[in-house]
Amino acid sequence: MSQISNLKEIITSFESAYRSTPTKLKLLDAFSVCALLTAVLQFVYAKLVGTFPFNSFLAGFFCCVGAFVLTVSLRMKVSEGGSASGPREFGGYSLAMLTLFIAAWNYVG
Amino acid sequence: MARALPLILALAIGVAIGGAAAADGAISLSGVTVRVLEASGSVADKHSVTGPDARLRLSLDHTRTLEVKLTAALAGGDADFRPQQAFLRLTARGSGDAAYFAATKAKGGGLVVTAKHDELQKQVGTQPGTYDAALLVGDTRSAQPVEWALGEVKVLYPPQDDGSQPEAKPYRPLDATFRPKPEIVHQHRQPERRAPAVVSLFFSLVALAPLAAYVVAALRIGANLKGFPTGASFLPAAAFHAGLAAICALYLLFWLQLNLMQTLPILAILGVVTAVFGRITLQGAAAAAAAKPPQKQE
Numbered sequence: 001m002s003q004i005s006n007l008k009e010i011i012t013s014f015e016s017a018y019r020s021t022p023t024k025l026k027l028l029d030a031f032s033v034c035a036l037l038t039a040v041l042q043f044v045y046a047k048l049v050g051t052f053p054f055n056s057f058l059a060g061f062f063c064c065v066g067a068f069v070l071t072v073s074l075r076m077k078v079s080e081g082g083s084a085s086g087p088r089e090f091g092g093y094s095l096a097m098l099t100l101f102i103a104a105w106n107y108v109g
Numbered sequence: 110m111a112r113a114l115p116l117i118l119a120l121a122i123g124v125a126i127g128g129a130a131a132a133d134g135a136i137s138l139s140g141v142t143v144r145v146l147e148a149s150g151s152v153a154d155k156h157s158v159t160g161p162d163a164r165l166r167l168s169l170d171h172t173r174t175l176e177v178k179l180t181a182a183l184a185g186g187d188a189d190f191r192p193q194q195a196f197l198r199l200t201a202r203g204s205g206d207a208a209y210f211a212a213t214k215a216k217g218g219g220l221v222v223t224a225k226h227d228e229l230q231k232q233v234g235t236q237p238g239t240y241d242a243a244l245l246v247g248d249t250r251s252a253q254p255v256e257w258a259l260g261e262v263k264v265l266y267p268p269q270d271d272g273s274q275p276e277a278k279p280y281r282p283l284d285a286t287f288r289p290k291p292e293i294v295h296q297h298r299q300p301e302r303r304a305p306a307v308v309s310l311f312f313s314l315v316a317l318a319p320l321a322a323y324v325v326a327a328l329r330i331g332a333n334l335k336g337f338p339t340g341a342s343f344l345p346a347a348a349f350h351a352g353l354a355a356i357c358a359l360y361l362l363f364w365l366q367l368n369l370m371q372t373l374p375i376l377a378i379l380g381v382v383t384a385v386f387g388r389i390t391l392q393g394a395a396a397a398a399a400a401k402p403p404q405k406q407e
Binding site for chain 1: 322
């Protein structure tokens with residue numbers, strides 16, 4: 001019982017702390033959750049139905065995972081950089097995403 | 110006749126070697142006796158052959174044995190001459206298949222050839238009918254092999270229920286050794302088992318759902334497009350984003366129906382246009398950022 005209440009406390013404190021995070025970081029969080037969720041759904045599909053276009057599965061899955069990783073690293077960079085960060089990090093993020101998409105594009109066919 | 114060819118070749122080679130190495134003498138046969146023996150050993154039929162063109166008419170059924178006795182002599186050779194090759198050949202008239210029976214040394218001197226019915230069947234398979242019998246004798250010490258036709262042998266098999274002879278089933282030992290390999294049929298790759306289209310489409314929608322959820326969440330968090338350039342720089346920025354969207358749509362088309370050769374030219378055009386507008390947009394953004402340093406662009 002106390003464990004559950006502890007857990008609730010943790011969650012509520014996390015929620016109240018999270019409320020104060022900047023909107024941009026929230027957006028990045030939402031996007032990384034979205035990417036991860038898509039990857040998980042594709043994996044579930046591959047497990048349930050079959051990996052028939054296997055290269056397409058690889059492209060989709062790893063594209064999502066890669067996007068998640070890149071977004072998380074962007075978030076870390078932005079959150080630790082404070083006000084000094086911005087376009088420069090976003091430029092690097094865009095370049096990395098572009099490379100990822102080119103790699104994934106080779107697998108889509 | 111083709112089956113006799115190896116023997117003739119062997120005889121010819123033997124003759125060639127013998128002719129070079131030793132004296133040339135003619136082989137003569139004497140005391141050629143053809144007997145048909147019953148299973149009990151009693152003689153059913155007996156003939157003496159004196160010349161190379163005898164016209165015997167023999168009958169050989171599955172209980173009987175054909176036996177040929179002969180004595181060979183070499184002109185100018187030893188008294189105890191034993192030819193290196195002495196065979197009785199039975200050639201089926203219908204198919205031309207031949208069975209060979211080698212001669213062995215007989216007890217009372219001379220040579221004896223025994224042609225058993227089952228040995229015949231082993232060599233040529235089941236082939237009831239008339240066979241031509243011939244006696245072949247060759248040796249390296251003689252230039253000329255001897256071939257005596259003995260006549261015809263009627264070969265009978267155990268009759269079937271209606272009294273008729275079994276159907277011919279020719280068989281050659283060579284066929285057993287060299288059987289044709291099973292035919293290799295070209296096989297196309299089996300198509301993979303695929304899920305019904307409905308399931309796949311449903312999962313496509315499910316996989317797209319997080320994206321929609323993200324848009325909703327972003328709007329609720331408070332995302333906006335206020336950072337989007339307005340006024341004179343709106344058009345290049347809009348064209349830049351439209352170009353990106355068009356490239357994404359092209360990827361989708363590429364995956365669905367286009368091939369690489371169709372996709373690349375379109376991609377090249379879209380890429381150049383998008384890059385040009387992107388450069389204009391970013392130049393404008395950089396200029397705006399330089400004018401208002403504390404403000405950050407999205």
